[in-house]
Amino acid sequence: MNKKPTVKTSIPAVEEILSDLIKIQTVNPPGGETAAAHYLKKLFDKYHIENEIIEPEPGRGSFIAHLGQGEKKMLYLSHLDVVPVSEGWDFAAFSGEIKDGFVHGRGAIDCKGLVAVEACAAIQLAQSGKLNGQLIFAATADEEVGGALGAGILSAKYPDKIRADFAINEGDEPLTMNGKTYHALSVGEKGPAWMKLTARGISSHGSVPILEHNAVVKMAKVINGLAKYRPQIVLTPETKSLLQTIARLDGLFDEIHEGNVDYILGTLRDKTIVPYLSAITRMTISPDVVHGGVKTNIVPDSCEAQVDIRILPGQSWEYVLHELKDILGDVQTEPLQYHSPSFSSADSKYYRLVEETLKEYVGKEPILQTITTGATDSRYLREMDVPSYGIGVLTLNMDPALSESVHGKNEKIDIASLKLKTDFLVKLAQKYLAK
Numbered sequence: 001m002n003k004k005p006t007v008k009t010s011i012p013a014v015e016e017i018l019s020d021l022i023k024i025q026t027v028n029p030p031g032g033e034t035a036a037a038h039y040l041k042k043l044f045d046k047y048h049i050e051n052e053i054i055e056p057e058p059g060r061g062s063f064i065a066h067l068g069q070g071e072k073k074m075l076y077l078s079h080l081d082v083v084p085v086s087e088g089w090d091f092a093a094f095s096g097e098i099k100d101g102f103v104h105g106r107g108a109i110d111c112k113g114l115v116a117v118e119a120c121a122a123i124q125l126a127q128s129g130k131l132n133g134q135l136i137f138a139a140t141a142d143e144e145v146g147g148a149l150g151a152g153i154l155s156a157k158y159p160d161k162i163r164a165d166f167a168i169n170e171g172d173e174p175l176t177m178n179g180k181t182y183h184a185l186s187v188g189e190k191g192p193a194w195m196k197l198t199a200r201g202i203s204s205h206g207s208v209p210i211l212e213h214n215a216v217v218k219m220a221k222v223i224n225g226l227a228k229y230r231p232q233i234v235l236t237p238e239t240k241s242l243l244q245t246i247a248r249l250d251g252l253f254d255e256i257h258e259g260n261v262d263y264i265l266g267t268l269r270d271k272t273i274v275p276y277l278s279a280i281t282r283m284t285i286s287p288d289v290v291h292g293g294v295k296t297n298i299v300p301d302s303c304e305a306q307v308d309i310r311i312l313p314g315q316s317w318e319y320v321l322h323e324l325k326d327i328l329g330d331v332q333t334e335p336l337q338y339h340s341p342s343f344s345s346a347d348s349k350y351y352r353l354v355e356e357t358l359k360e361y362v363g364k365e366p367i368l369q370t371i372t373t374g375a376t377d378s379r380y381l382r383e384m385d386v387p388s389y390g391i392g393v394l395t396l397n398m399d400p401a402l403s404e405s406v407h408g409k410n411e412k413i414d415i416a417s418l419k420l421k422t423d424f425l426v427k428l429a430q431k432y433l434a435k
């Protein structure tokens with residue numbers, strides 16, 4: 001007989017869940033997210049929350065849970081995989097050690113911290129039994145290398161399992177400006193348009209060089225051209241609003257327009273946020289890999305380069321080729337990775353609900369509408385017409401070292417931030433799915 005407990009099972013501590021998840025290694029590649037999905041399955045089973053693992057390839061499982069009944073639906077989204085670990089950490093990257101108020105290890109912020117917080121919030125909501133609608137919990141595989149085996153498969157093959165009125169996902173970390181912390185609500189993301197370039201030349205003896213035939217010289221000219229290229233400045237309503245807010249907070253009251261963006265950025269007192277603000281107001285181009293030549297005395301007949309290009313909403317692969325036509329000349333181009341930029345309007349009742357609830361937890365300072373420079377699973381939701389909003393760490397006093405540890409060394413998160421975000425997510429769901 002299936003006998004449900006009459007007393008409520010106590011809710012596990014969010015830091016314990018996070019510590020357990022960090023210990024389950026899910027570095028992508030190769031991934032191995034199914035082990036973390038099984039951990040969640042066991043946890044959600046304990047609280048009688050309906051759930052399943054979707055595993056398109058062995059080891060590459062995503063975990064989905066559903067609770068509540070009714071028409072309204074909201075989605076807690078996160079991902080189970082993490083990026084590799086480089087040398088030089090001050091502590092063991094997969095220890096999950098809980099010490100001095102922090103949980104230590106790869107994924108503490110990106111994104112197992114969010115998995116733990118959303119799991120804890122979902123369990124609290126399940127235990128409270130007061131939902132007039134459905135809460136979907138999805139922790140996906142494969143996000144760090146593009147999401148094809150995670151959110152990609154879910155949105156293509158099982159869209160009804162994750163379709164909601166809106167989604168909350170990972171997002172930009174709070175910005176620190178002039179020593180003060182401002183929280184961000186990510187409404188969009190740039191699209192990667194990673195490009196491989198191949199320059200061709202004619203091989204000959206290096207002692208009698210014909211430089212026009214030298215593929216490395218040809219590539220050097222292209223790279224120099226890319227470095228000198230000045231992209232057009234583009235303001236979406238959201239980036240305009242963000243810049244306007246930041247300028248006002250800094251005591252600048254100019255009306256922001258495309259023509260004065262660089263002037264405003266040059267005037268801001270806190271220079272640490274300028275590279276980010278520059279990146280979200282234009283296409284960026286970073287030539288990051290070059291290979292060419294085989295020997296000191298052989299004129300190379302081939303040189304390859306890889307360029308990290310990120311485009312804004314409204315721009316496309318064709319736009320990139322058109323803009324760079326003169327610089328690239330006869331160098332061959334090939335896409336290495338391409339995703340369209342995506343965004344969800346900030347002019348929506350869901351955005352307003354999230355913003356208003358955030359302010360209850362982080363104070364009355366303006367919430368910044370940000371565009372994420374990297375890619376997240378949110379774009380798959382946006383392609384399904386599900387507005388997706390991203391939120392980073394919630395804290396009353398952001399330590400910039402924490403943001404730098406994402407994809408870097410010494411990743412850790414403080415327990416107070418985990419608890420604050422859990423409370424916020426519970427409140428948000430209660431407000432939206434209230435009886």
Ligand SMILES: [Zn+2]
Nearest residue numbers: 110111143170
């Ligand atoms: Zn992430």
